[in-house]
Amino acid sequence: MNKYVCILITCLFGSSVWLTAASNQPPNVVIIYGDDVGYGDVGAYGSTMIPTPNIDQLAQEGLRFTDGHCAAATCTPSRYSLLTGVHGFRHGVAILPPNAPLSIPTDILTLPKLFKQAGYETAVIGKWHLGIGAEGTPVDWNGAVKPGPLELGFDHSFLLPSTNDRVPCVYLDGHYVLNLDPENPLYVGKSPREVNRPGSTRYPDGRKDKAAMTYYRSTHGHNNSVINGIGRIGFMAGGKAALWDDETMADVFVDQAKQYIAAHKDQPFFLYFASQDVHVPRAPHPRFQGKTELGYRGDAMVQFDWTTGEIMKALEAHGLSENTIVIFSSDNGPVYDDGYADGTRINKSLGELDRGHDGSGVYRGGKYQIYEGGTRVPFIVRWPARIQPGSSDALVNQIDLIASFAALLGLDLAEDAAPDSRNTLDAFLGKDTQGLPFMLEEAPNDARALRVGQWKYITATAKSWVGPAEPERLYNLADDPSEQNNLVSTHPEKARAMALQLQELMAADGLRQ
Template identity: 80%
Template structure:
């Protein structure tokens, strides 16, 4: 008997033969999403100084991509693209401040909505950083905190609302702040004057009282409200009973993920697990401290490896390992000192570690930057029932997961939705060794690049993350994977052709409409 599933238009279509008739035989899907985890931070990708046995096992049992990318070199745009199939720059998405409204329209097609159309339950656990609340209307942190994940397709959510270096430093379970005392109401804002109210707990202001930052000091930009001895971005007052403990955050998220997996084992589910590791402020549980010679950053990566292992263990213990698709990746490349003096230093060359470990591997740059180290991240797909373990050099991108799962489920995507998401299912399953014919890369400010095979064109920047203007750049990654030699002047025709293609793609409604055949720059 064929399984029928509702299409996005409300019609019915047959599921492809990849899926078996009974609903509980559809593959579960778990995305394990790291934060600031670089290509070279994982043992399977060449790390020598950070032990990652659980992630390495995942890679050994799955398909490891050597040219796998997030959509942008910064967090919010990457997460936005992952969930919507749209490049962040098209919708003006950048790194969100505290108290930012929900950045994803509740009317927009999202990855969790697609899964729900295919009969799945959906959950998000961990870091959100995509905004909560209505534009132009203050969030009531003491009541129902919405709209948020539940309004864009998730059935269950347990979050840190923004990110761990920003206020409010509380967990959000569905629409409600966890353990909030109504006698100590919570307020969030951009200045002490906007949040301090009679009867609500007041926290030290790191600018006026830097000694309050007892965990470690801020090096730049993280010196507003001091919570748990750590300076944050933004101000909060109240909510003392609801404060998270930075050092137990990984444990809390793992517990929620394990409970969710156990409770959903009789039906297909989609879990988007977005870890806070290894984002600043890095505060690994004491049992992980000292596990590396790389300080808090290295130890936090060991903690994230443990987290990955616990999720895999939960799948195994519930008999779900064989028919669960696990995707492991990161929201952008690595960064070291990102606002705290936690011992993660850099040399004069931005993005390069001074302790013998480079989180970008052989690739140049990292978080915020348009070079390969900004978006080329660990990308592993494991599905024992369908995917043969190995290594793939196919070019793949997280933004294409939405269209790829639509193909898997036999669902059509409306022409005006997920315009940058392309079907890469064959590459993700190991059947296509080439992957995308071309791909946009996005970084902070106006950083944009176009990948066409081994060729990479970077458009001129009036202001780069490093501050100075940058000319057009062209690299042949087959000969120069570390992007050391700009050959734009040696190949003016190639440079001009790729510049025109990138301009056309950026001005279009989406990449998917331009897929027909080869990229002009390949010809």
């Protein structure tokens, strides 16, 4: 680090809580973010059918939260909330299609911008799925692809630009598609007609050419352009030299993370590492295939465990392990087949388990659902310099990381910055065993829930493709963690009070107001 920057940070934050006797540097921060990884997919949280020794070691060396949550039961809103401190429903943020514009305004505070205020270098590596480009302007994948992460405060960006079941199936390095051949330009659209341009490679349409899906078959929209024998959502043409290899994706992201850590070992950095595992289409490297009895989903989880271990080894190799905060979590709860015949099997007699494995643990539901299994996810915080290993029942949420890191670094948040993010630093450090006094949860189809202690109130929801219409619900999670006994009729006053509180919180400008 430049000595003048060091002096500036010491002057500004010399009394901040991150200073330790062992170091006068602020901690590095690494977020290892899983995709569709459920509470029960990790050994430290009760999994018996998926070996996760590296994540389990992280849990043994850190603080394992038993009531840790993402902000939403689907991917894009959770990632939006993590990086902005704003609930996705306030701005209509939902799961994004291919070619969606950037969903985060470039003029608001973000987590990487916060770290940059404190003199950090910042990076995002892995899955993005928050949109790229400007509203109303088609993305030119053959030129500078922006605005994106670099306009939101990240100094370095290496991306899976959307998600691995969507086109374009290429890596985005900074503003440019990696290895793109200008003689074979890349086009992305919603129909074959939009993308079929002279001189660009055409890919099979899985709806018409099912035999092209040689890796495994896929359905309900995951069968448009077939890339690497796998059907995708959306259509693309061209970019053949730039195509990713699904089976080596974890290796590519790990190599990028190792390079970044090595290059920035002498200065404080923030690394947001967003894995594609265990999202569909699951295509773990052959060295992980067959490591479980749960098909590619279980094997992909083993691969994600390896990924976690490699990042931890890289930190250790550069002497960074002691003063690096590592946060391990997931963007939402588990989902099983989800459109691809990848070997994941659902046994209805076991309550929609995968051959006896329940990715949500004892909790009901999973991805797309407002029940606890949709947002209660593995949540581990490791910082050997400051956090005592153990387990915490404190109620915590990823949306509160911005306010909590602001407190850690001695920075003040503007009144309109990250309005839904609250300072729960003491809970993250293991000093507060209660955590949040209340918390919002969201899922598709306007499903909303309020947690107050162990009480949970869920609004009435309309019928959706993941379930039937349901009335309002009230659960006492202390007695009923699986949300089986609706107490609205026996506790009507509690239900009315929580319904009113939820309505007021949703209508407010933010939870800090």
